[in-house]
Amino acid sequence: MSQRRKQFPFDEFEPRWQQHWEENKTFHAPNPGEQSFDPEKPKFYALDMFPYPSGSGLHVGHPEGYTATDIISRYKRMNGFNVLHPMGWDSFGLPAEQHAIKTGEHPRINTENNVNNFRRQLKSLGFAYDWDREIATTDPEYVKWTQWIFLQLYHSYVCEETGKARPISELEEKGLSREEIDAKRLAFVANTPVNWSPDLGTVLANEEVEEWRSKGHTVERRPLRQWMLRITAFADRLIDDLDDLDWPEGIKNLQRNWIGRSEGAEVDFTIAGEKVTVFTTRPDTLFGATYMVLAPEHPLVDKITTDEQKSAVEEYRKVCASKSDLQRTELATEKTGIFTGGTAINPVNEQEIPVWIADYVMMGYGTGAIMAVPAHDERDFEFAEKFEIPVIEVVKAPAGNTDTCFCGNGSAVNSGFLDGLATPEAKEKITGWLEEKGLGKKTINYKLRDWLFSRQRYWGEPFPIIWKDGNHYGIDESELPLLAPPLEDYKPTGKPEAILAKAKEWVELEDGSVRETNTMPQWAGSCWYYLRYCDARNENEFISKEAEEYWLSGNGKAGGVDLYIGGTEHAVLHLLYARFWHKVLFDLGYLKTPEPFHKLVNQGLIMGEDGQKMSKSRGNVVNPDEVVDLYGADSLRLYEMFMGPLEQVKPWSMKGVEGVYRFLGRVWRLVHESDQEGNWQLRSALVDAKPDKATNKVVHATIKKVGEDIENLRFNTAISQMMECSNELGKLEKLPVSSVALLLQVLNPFAPHITEELYGVLKKNFKDLPDSDLSSQTWPEYKEAYLVEDEIEMVIQVNGKVRDRMTVSKDAPKEEVEKLAMQSEKAQNFFEGNTVRKVIVVPGRLVNIVAN
RNA sequence: GCCGGUGUGGUGGAAUUGGUAGACACGCGGGAUUCAAAAUCCCGUUCCUUCGGGAGUGCGGGUUCGAUUCCCGCCGCCGGUACCA
Incomplete structure (x- = not known):
């Protein structure tokens, strides 16, 4: 191939x-206040x-x-939108630090090299980014x-009445004590059992544990003093507000399940004179x-x-303590x-029941204690069977149900004053x-825990x-x-001690106070980068009011980002944290929309040519540089979109x-x-x-279809x-x-x-054509008149099977179409001798003759 | 187990307010061009067939004049998640 012309x-x-x-800053999106800004233009934020700028560079x-x-952005631009289409780098992360551990070189150097490589690669693909807005989460101005x-967050709490975040100063005015206030902060210190990984030298959020375990790191639980963010205070809003978003239903469900809201009741039992509270969804x-x-x-x-x-x-x-959580669940073949x-x-009935301990009850959920109802809970049933504990039926299953252990809704029996009530009413009454x-x-109980926010x-x-x-104190904004x-x-x-503790001079301040030595997790930077793009160079605010109002206006939608595309791997963590x-x-009044991302689309994974997930170890990774080198950026772009539906998993093919x-x-x-010498000249x-008519028809059908397909993200059929x-x-x-x-104009966003x-x-050769680049022309309009044909081909079916075709005028009345179809000799061969029961005419498509 | 997605030629895929299944590509076969090749262009390409046709969208039913599309019941694959009380 490389030899080929x-x-x-x-x-x-x-x-x-x-x-x-x-050089021309063609794709610069002007902000309010800039000279070229046109307030009349609608905005589009893609x-x-x-x-994460890894050392291995971009893959396909x-x-x-x-x-x-990029296609959407260019298309919207051609349709008169002011388009915000930015790019940046989620550049904090462990690999750069590990490189630093090995070489002693500051991680910033390695990070910058990787960013430079990523930027070069992206630029070689011709994306219409506004590079003036480029940001990196590691930039000091961004860290600020x-x-x-x-x-x-540190200076805020959630008001119990309104459920909204409010400044801490309100509590001070009310005269609350230091302890009381600290217990309410959205960013707070807790001494709780955390997930500590000795070989990573850091603690992990609950959400991260599985990922690192699967990479072979050990994670153990131990109590440590850590910073937490009170995300649980937003649990209900994080669930409820999903309804207003245009997200894939699957992702919404993942978030709902992750938050894991369940309604039930706490019931107090008594053990040896002590009150023990259990949580149940089935009181x-x-x-x-x-x-x-x-x-x-x-x-x-x-x-x-x-x-x-x-x-x-x-x-x-x-035995239980020696097992990790993972083993505890994995080996749970038997109770x-x-x-x-x-x-x-x-x-409820003063009855004495035995108290057991069992590892199928988790200390971390509910109250760490359950009432076991073996008749109507599969786990309890299994346990009771094994240990020969009595099973008492208290819910009558609807007629026809044959479950050995019925867990659905029915009507109460053997339940005293509840007898005869349907499950929902019985719940309410009890x-x-x-x-x-x-x-x-x-x-109400939630699976969601507060967010462990500190790393070592x-x-x-x-x-x-x-x-x-x-006591802890926030430093002054001026020191940022x-x-x-x-x-x-x-x-x-x-040791479970942060690395920064090594920097004694930095930690110990003159007045005897010391700096917090923990650092924030990588998620911090990605929680708000979409805000910073709107006003990336603002030195006085994280985003100006004007920029926020313009770019993040939902125009009636819940979120200001009009389209957000990325992989499913961020379905819970990043997308939940950012929403929080x-x-x-x-709530604090800095933003006008309650949600960040109105429409979310997940692109499907691109698999290797062997149908396996791309990975270095399998040796099936395709580097875009190689593709650009052989076929050019336009071919790569076009192929990525032609492979199949955006959201689908699909294998690569050279x-x-x-x-x-x-x-x-x-x-x-x-x-x-090509001329004699093989040079390109005008055709x-x-x-x-x-x-002519036929040419107009195909060209205008193309304009129509490509426009519609882009709007619906169906790039493969547009191509x-x-x-x-x-x-x-x-x-x-x-x-x-x-x-x-x-044709060139509609192909332009793609190639x-x-x-x-x-x-x-x-x-240059035809002076009647508009004298500007395609990128600054407006999207062409198709003419409906070119699309309609005078004569159309219709299919003749007998009993639903195609037997013949005919060409009729597009305005031919039903009766005439039917008559013509009946005259078809080929069709007649199939219904001859039978009685024609009815004839169905679908205008513009077919005639079906039903006969038997 | 639960949740979500998905199942169509040799391959990626197209077609759904129910109306010609296989668009567009890849691969393969044949032809043109060429000293030859590459590139390019043209033709063919779901399967079976006694060449009349017949079968066919994971499987089994149903609704309908007509089902890839709607309904019921299964099966496979992919992703997520799991003693959450």
């Missing part, structure tokens, strides 16, 4: 056009999930989503505002509770265990547990009864916090950004790239032909003449339509220039280089 000189003109766009998965937003937003089954289970770690276990059970209980607790010897009193007697209350790493934003006399000092040695301390921060800033490359070659040869078939169009134009002996120009180049050739 190129079908068109992409290596010459692609870099030239890229330079042209850069956002890509910014990449990156440009999939980027090309999609990340820390500033943290301080907003209506209280009469069927035949035993109780505590989590092995439950603090009451020691107290209630009888002497004869003591050693067995100790033994069991030890295990131990009787404590103690009993609990069921508040909850009311419990509340009346002071034995329990209605509660070097390459992250330091907390803008100092400690004095055991607070950057970490360079270190001699970036190795983790090995956005809501805090919204043969497929060659296919679209050949198509672009044919487009090139609509305008050029002699090109004429400055009016197109096949353009292929058909160019195939048709290629057959013409006299090719009207205006038709070629129209911007070759189309601009060819249009440049055309306009």
Whole structure:
């Protein structure tokens, strides 16, 4: 292939056009206040999930989503929108730090090298980014505002009445004590069991544990003093507001499940005179509770265990403690547990039931204790079977149900005053009864935990916090950004102590106070980057009011980003965290929309040519540089979009790239032909003449379809339509220039280089064409009149099977169409001798003759 | 187990307010051009067939004049998630 002559000189003109766009700032999006800003223009904000600039550079998965937003952006621009289409770098991260550990070199250097490589690669693909807005989360100016937003969280609490974030100063005015205030902050310090990874030298958020475990790192639980963000205070809003977003239903569900809201009741049992509260979603089954289970770690276990059970209980607790959470769930093929010897009193009927401990009850969810109703809970049922505990039916299943353990809604039985009530009513009644007697209350539980926000790493934003006399204080805004000092040695301390503790001079301040040494997780920067793009160079605010109002206006929609494209891997973490921060800033009055991203689209993974996930170890990774080198940027862009539907998983194929490359070659040869020496010259078939009917039809059908397909993100079918169009134009002996120009114009968002180049050739030779680049022309309008045909082909079916075809006038009345169909000899062969029962005429499509 | 997605030629895929299944490409076969090749252009390409036709969109039913599309019941694959009480 490398020996082969190129079908068109992409290596010459692609870099030239890229330079042209850069020098002319063609894709600069003016902000309010700029001279070229036009307040009349509607805005469109198309956002890509910014990449982590890894050392290995871009792979072909990156440009999939980027090309999609690029096509939309160019298309919207041509339709008169002021388009915000930015790019930046999520540049904090562990690999740069590990590089620093190995080399002793500051991670900033490695990060910058990687960013430079990524930028070079992206520019070589001709994306219409406004590079004036480029940001990196590691830039000191960016860190400044990340820390500033943290301080907003630190200085805020959630008002219980309104559920909204409010400034801490309100609590001070009310005269709350330091402790009381600290207990309400959105950013707070907690001494809780955390996920500590010795070999990573840091703690992890619950959400991150699985990812790192799967990469082979160990994670253990231990209590540590950590910074947390009170995301649980926003749980309901994070669920409810999903309804207003145009997101894939699957992603919304993932978030709902992650937050895991469940309504139920807390019920107080009594064990040895002590109150023990359990959480249940089925308070209506209280009469069927035949035993109780505590989590092995439950603090009451020691107290209630009888002497004869003591050693067995100790033994069991030890086994549980040695298992990680993962093993505990993975090995859960069979229920295990131990009787404590103690009993609990069921508040509803004063009955004594045995108390067990078992590892299927988790200390971290609900209250760490459950009432077990084996008749109506599969886990309890399995456990009761194994340990021969009585099973009492308290919910009558609807007729016909054959479940051995019925867990659905039915009507209450064996339940005293609840008998006969349907499950929902029974729930309500028993909850009311419990509340009346002071034995329990209605509660909502969430799986979502508060966000563990501190890390012990070097390459992250330091907390803008100092400690004095055991209290923490936010530093003054004027001291931002607070950057970490360079270190001699970036190795983790090995202890659960942050690396920054090594920088004694930086940590210890003159007045005796010390700096917080933890840093923020990588998520911090990506929580608000879409805001910064709107006003990337603002030195006084994280975003100006004017920029915010213009770019992030939802225009009636919940979120200001009009289109956000990226991978599913961020379905929960990034998208949940960013929504959380956005809501805090919204409550505090800095933002006008309650949600960040109105429309979200997930691009499907691009697999290797072998159908496997691309990975270095499999050796099936395709580097875009290689593709650009062989076929050019336009071919890569076009192929990425032609592969299949954007959201679908699909395998890479170099043969497929060659296919679209050949198509672009044919487009090139609509305008050029080769002379004797093999040089390209203007094609002699090109004429400055009016197109005929058929040509107009295909060209205008293409304008229509491509426009509609872009709006619906169906790029693959848009491209096949353009292929058909160019195939048709290629057959013409006299090719009207205006038709070629129209094809180039609709192809431009997909393949911007070759189309601009060819249009440049055309306009030089045909002076009637508009004298400007395609990128500054408006999207062409199609003429409906060209699309309709006078004569149409209709199918003749007999009993639903195609037997013949006929050509009729488009205005032919039904009766005439039917008559013509009945006259078809081919059709007659199939219904001869049978009775014609009816004839169905679908105008413009077919006639079906039903006969038997 | 639960949630979401998906199943169409040798391959990627197209077609859904129910109306010609396989658009557009890839691959393959044949031809033109060439000393030859590459590139290019043209033709063919779901399967079976006694050449009349018949079958066909994961499988089995149903609704309908007509189902890839709607309904019921299964199966496979991909992704996520899991003793959450």
